[in-house]
Amino acid sequence: MVDRATGRRVLILGGGAGGLELASQLAGKDGVAVTLIDREMTHLWKPRLHEFAAGTVSSTLAEISFYMLARMRGFHFEQGEVRAIDRAGRRVELGPMRDAEGRELAPARVLSYDLLVVALGGTTPDFGVEGVAENAVRLDGPEDAEDFRTRFAGAMIRARASGMPAEIVIVGSGATGTELAAHLRNSETGFLARGAREAPGKLLGITVLEAAPVVMPGIDDALREKLVERLKQLDIKTVTDAKIAAIEPNAVRSESGERWPADVAVWAAGLVGHPLLQRLADFEIDDKGRIKVDRTLRSTVDERITVMGDAASVTPKGSEKPLPPTAQAAAQQADYLAETIPVLLKGQPVEPFEFKNRGRLVQLGRAGTVGRIGSGYGDDFLIHGQFATAAYNALQRHHQWKVLGRLRGTVAIFADMLSPAKGPALKLHG
Ligand SMILES: Cc1cc2nc3c(=O)[nH]c(=O)nc-3n(C[C@H](O)[C@H](O)[C@H](O)COP(=O)(O)OP(=O)(O)OC[C@H]3O[C@@H](n4cnc5c(N)ncnc54)[C@H](O)[C@@H]3O)c2cc1C
Incomplete structure (x- = not known):
């Protein structure tokens, strides 16, 4: 887990759409030692949650064990609830694991890092509405x-x-x-x-x-x-x-x-950063509860802490507003960080993150898919029908390949197509 020879320990907090893709791509690169932390034992890709909720897909078909993935892709997995970051000591504190009755199953732990990635996602705010x-x-x-x-x-x-x-x-x-x-x-x-x-x-x-x-x-x-x-x-x-x-x-x-x-x-009234983000450390937080980062995704208060996905408030070049929280943005940030983290660890400068908007698609069950797709450079167009459904599926295919690798990812995709639920419901809405 700890690369003592080079001292290049990367801790990733949160194995969701962004964090898991990053861990899978970064593991083994240039001698970087990657540890992924999540409170769950299995990964479930969040953009399909509404399908599990509706019962059109069984979650057991789509959950993947973090422990198995860690072995397969060459990172270390540590299960636990992230509680706090000690920036000065470069340590992360995990709470004890407990059963439903509150009995302690595993003790609290402290993990050290050279570079930390916060990928803890977001939550739906209630805006103070009663009930x-x-x-x-x-x-x-x-x-x-x-x-x-x-x-x-x-x-x-x-x-x-x-x-x-x-x-x-x-x-x-x-x-x-x-x-x-x-x-x-x-x-x-x-x-x-x-x-x-x-x-x-x-x-x-x-x-x-x-x-x-x-x-x-x-x-x-x-x-x-x-x-x-x-x-x-x-x-x-x-x-x-x-x-x-x-x-x-x-x-x-x-x-x-x-x-x-x-x-x-x-x-289902919007999304903000997880409330925990405000308590983790003395980060700068935006009006949606997300951690403010610079254009290389490093937190504005500590260049050893990178933030990605729904937890990050990132305003890309040419844009006035921070990116909305989407798996599309989290996936692009994972690709970017898999390239730039090894460079940063060598103390070298990196180019800023650029977001390419691939579109916005909404999958409406048997009423088909509607949306807008583009090359990422603004020349987007309105689509629907089979083409739209195929485009909608592309984001999850990307996720499966990044997490499982090309071969296993392809096998998983065929299995998915043959399942009674008929293929992924994966989309690019922004
Ligand atoms: C129903 C639904 C449909 C969506 N559809 C789309 C879509 O079609 N296209 C699209 O682009 N986006 C979609 N999104 C948005 C997308 O899912 C998110 O933007 C994306 O998952 C963000 O990725 P992330 O890695 O930042 O966070 P997440 O995927 O939310 O992952 C966060 C991870 O952190 C872990 N975690 C949280 N707190 C702790 C803690 N204290 N300790 C340890 N671990 C912790 C969680 O267990 C989780 O694994 C959808 C979201 C929902 C809810």
Whole structure:
């Protein structure tokens, strides 16, 4: 784990979309000794969470053991909850591992580094709205997807018995909310009685609420038109200008007093940096709770600490705003850091990170995929149909190749295609 000969120990905190790709590519390079830390034992690629939640894909098909990956790719894996960074001592503190009853299973640990990468991801903020924590599901991790799936199945079983449709209300019309809605429409068919004709809405009502005056603010009008058309095809109701005041046990209530009955409410209203980032060390934090970095992704307070993915607030050259949190950005940062970290460790300068926007695609279950793709240089175009679906799949193929290597990655991709879930649902939305 520790490269004593050269003292080039790289610690990566977080084995998500960005951190795991980096660990896999960096391990073994130029004698760099890589340790990856995650509190989970297995890696689950977050952009597919809504599919696990909807039950259209089983997470067991897609989870990969960090321990196995570490052996396969040549890095060390240390399972544990990151608690604090001691910048002066160049050490990271991990809390003890405990079971559900709080009994200690493994002690707290301290790990030293020469260069640290923070890749701890983000979380869905509740903006202080009442009842979110108690009554809504957020899709931040595998346990949330599992929680939603159980509640959804219960609501559908009740609907089948009573003949009254289950009501799912999703707050937030971003890609997570709209894609989850579309996948739920697929899942509905699994609950229909044998021989029953498919009729959307028979067992399931789906409503997507958006606080802004338009659905999916941030996309252009032409793309939005296509998106709204597809949501209508799927009989998914969208309501705009819906500023939510509270999530009640069985309803969602707006500031203007409107109420939408909800068997299950989903809170998918944006993403901010993990609250832990503010407590880890004395980093500069932006207004979305992310750690500020320079154009080489190094933290503004410590050049031995690099930050990537949803945890990083990076404003690339030519842009006025920090990059939005996407797996697309995390993957490009992993590629960049796999090249630049060995150079930095030799004390040499590196070129700044450049982001190439490959597009924005939204996968809407059986209503297909719509989006915009481009070369990364601004000449993007609107697409839909088979081509869009193929482009949507490309990001996960990239992830599988980077993490598993070309050969194993290709085998995994074929296995994925043959699975009942039919291929990845991987996309590039920004
Ligand atoms: C439902 C959904 C759909 C999405 N779809 C897309 C898409 O189509 N395209 C796209 O580009 N992006 C998509 N995204 C966004 C994308 O998933 C994120 O931008 C991406 O995962 C960020 O990668 P990351 O490595 O920064 O963090 P993450 O992938 O979130 O990984 C963070 C890791 O840190 C670990 N961790 C957290 N805290 C601790 C701790 N204290 N100690 C130890 N380990 C810890 C976690 O276990 C996790 O493994 C989607 C997100 C969601 C929720």
